[in-house]
Amino acid sequence: MSVIIPRVPGIEGRDCRTFTGYKPCRPGEDCTIQCRNDNPMGIRILIVNLDAMGDVLMTTAQLPAIKRAFPSSFLVWLTHPSAVPLLAGNPYLDRVYAWNDDNRLVLSAQDFDLVLNADKSQHACAFVSQLNADEPRGFMLSRRGQVVPANPEAAYNYHLGLDDHMKFRVNQRTGQDILAETWLLDYARDEYVLELSAEDQDFCARKRAEWGLASRTVVAFNTGCSELYPNKKMTVAQHLRLLELLSGRDDIALMLLGGREDTARNAEIAEGARARSIELYSTPTDEGLRRGICYANLADAVISGDSFGMHLAIALRKHVFAWFGLSCWTEIDLYGRGAKYFQSDLACSPCWKQTCPHNLECIERIDLDTIARDVRAFADTRKKEIH
Numbered sequence: 001m002s003v004i005i006p007r008v009p010g011i012e013g014r015d016c017r018t019f020t021g022y023k024p025c026r027p028g029e030d031c032t033i034q035c036r037n038d039n040p041m042g043i044r045i046l047i048v049n050l051d052a053m054g055d056v057l058m059t060t061a062q063l064p065a066i067k068r069a070f071p072s073s074f075l076v077w078l079t080h081p082s083a084v085p086l087l088a089g090n091p092y093l094d095r096v097y098a099w100n101d102d103n104r105l106v107l108s109a110q111d112f113d114l115v116l117n118a119d120k121s122q123h124a125c126a127f128v129s130q131l132n133a134d135e136p137r138g139f140m141l142s143r144r145g146q147v148v149p150a151n152p153e154a155a156y157n158y159h160l161g162l163d164d165h166m167k168f169r170v171n172q173r174t175g176q177d178i179l180a181e182t183w184l185l186d187y188a189r190d191e192y193v194l195e196l197s198a199e200d201q202d203f204c205a206r207k208r209a210e211w212g213l214a215s216r217t218v219v220a221f222n223t224g225c226s227e228l229y230p231n232k233k234m235t236v237a238q239h240l241r242l243l244e245l246l247s248g249r250d251d252i253a254l255m256l257l258g259g260r261e262d263t264a265r266n267a268e269i270a271e272g273a274r275a276r277s278i279e280l281y282s283t284p285t286d287e288g289l290r291r292g293i294c295y296a297n298l299a300d301a302v303i304s305g306d307s308f309g310m311h312l313a314i315a316l317r318k319h320v321f322a323w324f325g326l327s328c329w330t331e332i333d334l335y336g337r338g339a340k341y342f343q344s345d346l347a348c349s350p351c352w353k354q355t356c357p358h359n360l361e362c363i364e365r366i367d368l369d370t371i372a373r374d375v376r377a378f379a380d381t382r383k384k385e386i387h
Contacts, residue, residue, distance in 0.1 A: 015040040017074055017094055041094075042072030046107065046131070048117040048138075049079055050099055050124050052226060054311035056083040059118050060193040061176045063092035065185040066116075078107060078127075085289045089195035107131070116183050120147050120161055137183045157182040167328065168350050174333040191335060192315035196297065203294045211281060213253055213298060215386055217379040219246060220255040220299035222309030223269060224262035231326055231356055231363065232305045236265065238368060240272045242303065245372035247278040251383050252376075255281040257296055257309060301378055303371060306332065319378055321371055325362035326350055339374050341367060 017039050018025040025031055045066065049059045056079055066075065074094050077087055081098040090096075097103040104127060117128045117138035125141035128150070136150040139158070149158045157178050160167045171178075180187035196204075208214055221239060225232035234242075243254060254273075256266045263285045270282040283295040293312065296302065302313035302320050306327040313320045320338035322329075328350045329342040343349050349362040 017041045040072070041074035043070045043113045044074045044111065045070065045076065045114045045116065046112045046133070047075065047077045048115065048124050048128055049077065049083075049119060050121065051080075051119050052228075052308065053080075053083045053086060054308040055118070055175075056080075056086055057192050057194065057308075057311040057315050058175055059179065060087075060090065060092075060315070061190045062116075062179060062183060062185060063090070063193050064190040065180060065188065066183075067092055069185055070114075076107070076112075078103065082289070085293075086194065088290070089197055090193055091195065092193060117150065118179060118182075120158075122147065151182075151184070153184050154182040171328070172330050175331040176333060178331070189333070189335070191317070192311070194293070194312075194315040196293070197290075200290065200294050200297070203291075204297050207294070207298055211253070211298075216251055216253040217301065217382045218253045218255055218299045219375055219379070220257050220296065220302045220313075221269075222257045222296075222302055222304035222307065222313070223266055224258045224309070225305055225307040227261055229326065229354060231354075231360055232307055234305065234323075234363065234366060236268050236272065238363075238366065239269050240276065242368050242372060243269075243273055243278050243280065244276060245368065246375060247276075249376075249379070252379050253281065254279065255283060255295075255299060257283055257292070257299070257302070258285045259292060260285055300382060301338070301375060303375065321375060323366050323371065324350065325360070325366075326353060326356070339371075341371060 014035060016035055019031055049056050067073065075092055076095040076097065077093055078097045078099060079087065081100065084096055084098050087093060087096045097107060108131060111132045113134050115128055115131055115133040115136045117124060117136065119125070120139050122141060122145070125139050125147050128136055129140045138150050138154055139147055140150040142148045149155055160171060176189070177187050223233065223239060246252060246254060256269060258266045266282055266285060270280060273280040296309070296312050297316050299313070299318055302309065302318050304310040304313060304320065304322055306322060306324050310320060310322050314334060317337065320334050322332065322334065322338065323341040326349065329340050332340065334340065343362050343365050346362055346365070348358050
């Protein structure tokens with residue numbers, strides 16, 4: 001009795017975005033005999049972005065431009081494990097890999113037509129340098145172990161990292177604009193891409209109803225920041241002063257946001273608010289990133305320093321009142337929703353230093369009265385729209 005051996009793909013596999021090689025694309029079908037999914041990968045593109053979660057969110061603004069440049073393309077994103085939930089359900093992405101040994105091995109065995117690296121870290125650049133890639137864009141590692149531009153268009157971005165005067169005093173371009181140039185993409189001021197699942201949206205709807213937020217302007221305070229830059233946050237006293245300035249209005253609901261690292265700080269702010277008889281919703285800090293996104297989505301406006309919370313609010317298309325001390329305000333685009341506060345007359349700001357030799361003057365000088373005035377004006381506008 002003869003056995004019919006099915007035709008199998010060669011070493012290159014199939015040009016099909018759903019075929020994996022270890023199970024059929026659809027249950028009960030034999031992909032080795034006939035492929036019913038006419039859905040080729042097209043150009044295979046790997047995005048490498050391992051930096052802070054706020055940077056990962058900002059980089060999602062490049063996805064529409066990538067798809068405009070390469071309509072038929074298969075997009076893979078490699079990122080830090082903590083940032084993976086930010087990319088869940090992203091309609092532009094075909095695969096998301098967490099940065100670990102197994103996934104680096106899997107990706108290293110593949111061919112990519114294009115690799116887009118946003119990071120200037122040695123480990124990200126070293127990984128990109130040893131990939132099977134027809135064209136790398138962004139940054140690579142030289143044979144001397146130095147980060148270098150992978151293409152001429154990355155020169156401006158590269159130079160910003162080496163010239164403090166250019167970065168702090170000359171540059172007026174946003175991070176999205178600069179990265180688009182680095183990756184040879186058209187810059188159309190595309191928005192961040194962050195998808196809320198049906199479960200996320202249902203949770204938000206239930207919380208709004210439970211807390212009676214539908215007819216109020218919800219003003220959230222993102223109180224924390226990365227532990228790498230502890231000076232990118234206001235003092236507890238400043239937060240309490242802002243809460244006092246915004247309290248006492250029935251049409252405004254005040255809320256605290258933060259992650260696990262902000263638990264003790266938020267508890268101190270909440271206790272201070274209670275002592276001042278200020279109504280305040282203090283959201284949980286230990287329910288995970290996706291739930292934190294949901295709580296941020298309850299807000300209409302977010303007051304924040306330059307941190308992940310600020311980028312999250314931008315991605316959720318909230319009105320953002322962002323203050324800046326050590327970081328570069330010119331690189332942040334609020335997309336016309338909100339205001340930026342900074343000390344342009346302060347010689348040492350921005351500086352991007354982890355410790356401050358000047359007693360945090362850029363933090364002390366934050367104009368709380370102006371922020372409160374602008375937030376109240378926003379609430380006044382929303383009140384007219386609601387009613």
